[in-house]
Amino acid sequence: MNKIYSLLFVVLLICFVSTPTLWSAESVNPFSAGEVSVGKSSTSSEVSKTTATDDGIKEAAKKDEESKAKADPDVFDPPITGTVEVGNSTLNVRTGEWETVVSSLRTGDTVSIVGKKGVWYKAIINGQTRYIHMNYVSTAFKPAGKTPVVYPWQNSSSSTDAGVIISQKAIDSCGWGGVYPNEPPAKYISSPFGYRTHPVTGVRSSFHDAVDLPCVSGSRLNALASGVVTASGYESGGGNYLIIRYANGYESFYCHLLKSLVSVGDKVSAGEKVALADNTGVYTTGSHLHMRIKYNGTAVDPQKLGIPLTK
Numbered sequence: 001m002n003k004i005y006s007l008l009f010v011v012l013l014i015c016f017v018s019t020p021t022l023w024s025a026e027s028v029n030p031f032s033a034g035e036v037s038v039g040k041s042s043t044s045s046e047v048s049k050t051t052a053t054d055d056g057i058k059e060a061a062k063k064d065e066e067s068k069a070k071a072d073p074d075v076f077d078p079p080i081t082g083t084v085e086v087g088n089s090t091l092n093v094r095t096g097e098w099e100t101v102v103s104s105l106r107t108g109d110t111v112s113i114v115g116k117k118g119v120w121y122k123a124i125i126n127g128q129t130r131y132i133h134m135n136y137v138s139t140a141f142k143p144a145g146k147t148p149v150v151y152p153w154q155n156s157s158s159s160t161d162a163g164v165i166i167s168q169k170a171i172d173s174c175g176w177g178g179v180y181p182n183e184p185p186a187k188y189i190s191s192p193f194g195y196r197t198h199p200v201t202g203v204r205s206s207f208h209d210a211v212d213l214p215c216v217s218g219s220r221l222n223a224l225a226s227g228v229v230t231a232s233g234y235e236s237g238g239g240n241y242l243i244i245r246y247a248n249g250y251e252s253f254y255c256h257l258l259k260s261l262v263s264v265g266d267k268v269s270a271g272e273k274v275a276l277a278d279n280t281g282v283y284t285t286g287s288h289l290h291m292r293i294k295y296n297g298t299a300v301d302p303q304k305l306g307i308p309l310t311k
């Protein structure tokens with residue numbers, strides 16, 4: 001019995017001692033001024049903390065944006081001035097990379113460049129963001145003629161020829177039409193541009209200023225881009241020939257033709273049937289197209305221009 005009483009006493013004692021603790025922990029404290037105030041201050045500090053954090057985030061984001069804008073090499077803020085350099089040709093102004101041509105610029109025209117994308121400058125032209133190829137624009141940071149022009153249909157492996165293309169100052173006006181000169185396309189080049197032993201004269205290291213594309217007599221020949229026929233006639237070496245001046249500044253000379261199907265002054269477009277191939281003239285050993293491409297009066301290697309030649 002004594003054990004029971006003493007146990008009861010201990011239990012009561014525990015209850016009595018622990019009750020205030022329970023009160024303070026669970027019931028009193030939440031309504032005590034201190035706790036509320038703490039709660040309030042906690043809340044307000046939470047709020048102010050949140051505000052500070054938001055501001056912090058905003059500030060950090062702003063700083064990040066600013067530093068990004070500063071660090072982003074594709075954004076020019078403030079804009080930089082570019083001067084167009086295309087010789088006597090014109091520079092296409094496009095809506096995007098190789099996209100629609102909306103206008104053109106001439107040598108000496110200045111543009112406000114606000115950024116770049118790949119090898120294209122983004123310039124504000126007539127209030128619109130337009131694309132112009134970097135290779136034809138000089139800025140304080142990069143002169144014209146230093147950006148490889150790789151046409152869309154060129155595969156990546158031929159981009160190694162880009163250096164040559166630069167030195168030839170390919171002019172991006174309408175580019176090339178992406179069409180083969182021969183139809184059907186030649187299977188191979190029988191004689192490339194450069195020094196060779198002439199197949200007829202046997203003269204060593206005569207310079208072949210064109211590519212020879214074997215084809216069937218009477219087969220179709222196409223214009224390479226939009227342009228105008230500037231000459232058509234006959235010469236002893238080349239036989240029947242045809243010269244087309246393209247809008248991109250280049251000029252093609254086709255010879256050994258069966259006949260031209262266009263006349264001087266005719267406007268032609270990429271892929272247009274302009275002549276029939278053959279074997280006319282002295283300097284030929286078989287039916288083929290001797291295709292010479294000139295830029296500013298100088299013959300350039302047609303294989304370096306991004307024109308599809310063989311298939």
Ligand SMILES: [Zn+2]
Nearest residue numbers: 210211212290
């Ligand atoms: Zn030839």
